[in-house]
Amino acid sequence: MLRARFLIPLAVFAVLVVFLGVGLTLNPREVPSPLIDKPAPAFQLPQLHAPDKTFAQKDMLGKVWMLNVWASWCVACREEHPNLVELARSGAVPIYGLNYKDERADGIAWLARFGNPYQVSAYDRDGRIGIDYGVYGVPETYVIDKAGVIRYKRIGAVTPEILRDKILPLVKELNGNA
Amino acid sequence: MRKLLALLLVLILAGSVLAREAPTVAADPVQEKRAMALAEELRCLVCQNQTIADSHAELAVDLKNQIREKLKAGMSEAQIIDYMVARYGDFVLYRPPVKVTTLPLWIGPFALLFAALAGLFYYILRRRRSPPTQPLSKADEARVRSLLDGQEERR
Numbered sequence: 001m002l003r004a005r006f007l008i009p010l011a012v013f014a015v016l017v018v019f020l021g022v023g024l025t026l027n028p029r030e031v032p033s034p035l036i037d038k039p040a041p042a043f044q045l046p047q048l049h050a051p052d053k054t055f056a057q058k059d060m061l062g063k064v065w066m067l068n069v070w071a072s073w074c075v076a077c078r079e080e081h082p083n084l085v086e087l088a089r090s091g092a093v094p095i096y097g098l099n100y101k102d103e104r105a106d107g108i109a110w111l112a113r114f115g116n117p118y119q120v121s122a123y124d125r126d127g128r129i130g131i132d133y134g135v136y137g138v139p140e141t142y143v144i145d146k147a148g149v150i151r152y153k154r155i156g157a158v159t160p161e162i163l164r165d166k167i168l169p170l171v172k173e174l175n176g177n178a
Numbered sequence: 179m180r181k182l183l184a185l186l187l188v189l190i191l192a193g194s195v196l197a198r199e200a201p202t203v204a205a206d207p208v209q210e211k212r213a214m215a216l217a218e219e220l221r222c223l224v225c226q227n228q229t230i231a232d233s234h235a236e237l238a239v240d241l242k243n244q245i246r247e248k249l250k251a252g253m254s255e256a257q258i259i260d261y262m263v264a265r266y267g268d269f270v271l272y273r274p275p276v277k278v279t280t281l282p283l284w285i286g287p288f289a290l291l292f293a294a295l296a297g298l299f300y301y302i303l304r305r306r307r308s309p310p311t312q313p314l315s316k317a318d319e320a321r322v323r324s325l326l327d328g329q330e331e332r333r
Contacts, residue, residue: 028226034267101236127240134265136223136237 033134033153040067040144041132048099048107048121055096055122057148064174066095066167067142068118068158069130071102072110074138080157081114087163088117093143093171097121100130100138143167145174213245216255220262221272229272 035041044056057067068084070077088095097118099107104123111121124130133142136155143152152170154162217231224235230242241262248258262270274280314322 031223031267031269034264127237131240131244131265134267136266 029137030155031136033150033155035134035142035150036153038150040142040148040150041129043122043124043129043132045098045122045124045129048097048104048111048123051104051123055120057144060096060144061148062146064093064146064171065144066093066171067098067133067144068095069098069100069133069135069138069140070121071100071138072106073102074100076157077139078114080139080159081117083158083160083163084117085115092168094119098129098133099123100135101125101127141167143170143174209246209249212255213242213249216245216249216258217242219259219272221270223266223270 040057042057044054047053047055070081084095087093095117097120099121101124104125107121107123111118122129127135133140139157141154141158142150145151151174152166154166158167214231218229220230220241222228222230222233222235222238222241224237225233228238230238244261245258248261253261259271268274268277268280274283276284
């Protein structure tokens with residue numbers, strides 16, 4: 001009995017360690033999006049490179065595509081950018097950009113400098129469409145299926161691991177089934 | 179000296195670059211009050227422990243402007259809350275709703291408190307019920323007495 005009592009602080013400590021350990025693996029910045037499995041919010045925006053032309057989410061109905069929210073002022077975008085350029089080169093999935101709260105000239109210059117993986121970038125100057133998509137930390141990436149439903153959202157940079165383990169298998173599945 | 183002047187100039191210029199235009203405010207003070215009351219209820223996604231009323235993050239400013247616009251358009255508070263939850267999830271609510279998924283959040287602290295109190299009562303009860311301690315031996319008793327009388331020398 002006496003011995004068991006000495007073990008109590010140790011047990012409490014062990015429980016604490018487990019809780020803290022699990023806490024370390026969680027990312028509090030990643031808030032689950034309520035938009036998963038919901039239709040992608042409608043928008044029609046001028047294109048970044050051609051202000052007289054527009055891009056709308058309904059242009060993409062019937063295709064599986066990726067929407068990547070980016071900005072020239074966003075540091076993590078620069079980090080993920082080579083991965084997107086690589087993905088675009090592979091042709092696995094068409095990538096469309098949403099240039100979020102950026103200056104048009106800055107955005108164009110940024111793409112000229114780091115490469116342009118986007119078929120088209122829509123230009124969201126005041127970030128209104130970003131709000132509709134629940135954007136709060138650029139970069140954010142959505143995978144949208146043929147019916148125009150959001151199937152996946154990544155908050156933060158897209159890494160090669162995420163592409164390999166999450167996005168590419170999902171794209172394959174969506175292209176195969178629908 | 180020249181370097182110092184140059185530094186000063188840079189600092190002054192930097193200030194003017196960093197300066198922002200004053201935040202927009204709804205013209206109608208009643209509406210502004212409603213907007214700010216709503217903003218107090220919503221969590222800023224960028225700096226997660228602040229409401230969007232307190233936060234100066236760009237997204238918070240945008241969301242406050244959205245609230246003002248929607249109030250102006252005649253939307254009710256509940257409609258605006260729904261609008262935010264549809265985009266950012268329950269997380270955006272500074273006071274989380276009572277739902278199955280948030281139950282541990284609401285009940286957890288009380289459950290912990292209750293468990294701790296139960297443990298304490300159990301401990302006290304058990305101690306009270308435990309048999310009286312063994313009587314002192316003769317030698318010990320003698321020593322206690324002498325200590326209390328201040329007779330025994332320090333060891």
